[in-house]
Amino acid sequence: xxxxxxxxxxxxxxxxxxxxxxxxxxxxxxxxxxxxxxxxxxxxxxxxxxxxxxxxxxxxxxxxxxxxxxxxxxxxxxxxxxxxxxxxxxxxxxxxxxxxxxxxxxxxxxxxxxxxxxxxxxxxxxxxxxxx
Numbered sequence: 001x002x003x004x005x006x007x008x009x010x011x012x013x014x015x016x017x018x019x020x021x022x023x024x025x026x027x028x029x030x031x032x033x034x035x036x037x038x039x040x041x042x043x044x045x046x047x048x049x050x051x052x053x054x055x056x057x058x059x060x061x062x063x064x065x066x067x068x069x070x071x072x073x074x075x076x077x078x079x080x081x082x083x084x085x086x087x088x089x090x091x092x093x094x095x096x097x098x099x100x101x102x103x104x105x106x107x108x109x110x111x112x113x114x115x116x117x118x119x120x121x122x123x124x125x126x127x128x129x130x131x132x
Contacts, residue, residue: 009126
C-alpha cells in the first residue's frame with residue numbers, strides 16, 4: 001500500500017527554521033519525483049518545491065517556487081526512503097499545512113512543479129505555524 005507520511009511541523013518564531021520529513025511506505029521514493037505543497041487557512045493549495053527521481057544514483061534536479069527560493073531546500077535520503085524540506089528564515093506567511101505528494105510516474109526525471117490536480121498520492125499533512 002502506497003503511503004506518504006509527513007512530520008516535523010510545529011510552532012516556530014519568525015526567522016526560525018524547521019525541517020519537514022516525508023517518509024514513503026510501499027514504494028521506493030527515489031524512483032519518483034516528490035513534491036511539497038502547502039495550504040494556508042482560506043487559501044488554495046500551492047506548490048512549493050519538487051525533487052526529481054534519482055534512479056538509484058545521486059543525480060537529481062530540484063525546483064522551487066519564487067516565494068521560497070533561497071530559504072527552503074528540498075533533499076532526499078534514499079537509504080531512509082525519505083524526502084526533506086529544510087525551511088529557514090521562516091515568516092508568518094509561511095504558516096500552513098504542508099503536504100508531500102507524487103504523481104506516481106515512475107522515474108520522472110523532471111523537477112518542474114506540477115499542479116495539485118496532477119498528484120496521485122498525498123500525505124495527510126503537517127502543520128507549520130510561524131508566530132511570535
